[in-house]
Amino acid sequence: MLGLPKSTEFNKRIPKQKFYDNLNVNPVLKHYFVNQIKIVYWANKIAPATVNLAEGKNVTEIEVFLVRLNEKALDENVLKLIDREIPYHILFILEYDGVYKAVIGYKEAASSGKIAFKVDRYYQTDWMTEAELPLHLEGLNMDAVYESFVRQIAGDSLQIAVPQETLAESVARDERREKLQKQIAKLQSKIRKEKQLNRQMELNAELKKLRKKLEDL
Known part of the structure; x- marks a missing residue:
């Protein structure tokens, strides 16, 4: 096999x-x-x-x-x-x-x-x-x-994101990525349901930060 x-x-x-x-x-x-x-x-x-x-x-x-x-x-x-x-x-x-x-x-x-x-x-x-x-x-x-x-x-x-990255480090990074993706999806759903413009803007700012963290991974 x-x-x-x-x-x-x-x-x-x-x-x-x-x-x-x-x-x-x-x-x-x-x-x-x-x-x-x-x-x-x-x-x-x-x-x-x-x-x-x-x-x-x-x-x-x-x-x-x-x-x-x-x-x-x-x-x-x-x-x-x-x-x-x-x-x-x-x-x-x-x-x-x-x-x-x-x-x-x-x-x-x-x-x-x-x-x-x-x-x-x-x-x-x-x-x-x-x-x-x-x-x-x-x-x-x-x-x-x-x-x-x-x-x-x-x-x-x-x-591998950086030279000499261990398997444990890669797995930990993948876990962080998955957690961020879930947070982003949850926040996007929250934004769609939000009626107040000011609150929408606050949530969008938070969403932008999470997306930046995801990109950095």
Whole structure:
């Protein structure tokens, strides 16, 4: 899969019941597992032992999970639950009716508790053929390969703004951008409903400042 070296192939089927029987899954989440997922394959294991890469400081292995779906949608909370419980970084490849989507979470080690990782946000491609997926094994160590996967999948959202910008800094900037976009949309709606001219002018001035901040990102 994805043109990865044969040495990384794992091809192990994981019964989906393993996830919702052994983990703390509420009825709604179990419904998503049962109805949205057809089958899960642990397709590849990318690690220093399976491919010629140096160890990473934060990333020890990247697992590639192929998730075949019953419908062209998968609730993000399903991926989040799997990601939180498995102590490795995971690249999800969703498949439905011959088209594919790559999804990856930005994972950081949890500071405490039973959860191995916390997942801040997910990035995903559009639906496309497997050959069109913008994924290539790039980097000299596991940290670099993981960062490359995240940036490839995120596309323009995580374009490096300044030299030497880390992945964490890019993700934080993307979060600020998303927050500003929501504030701008909310303010625009407020302006449309405002009847008083003076208040409209005040809100427009505030809107201009937010747009400037967005441009600066």
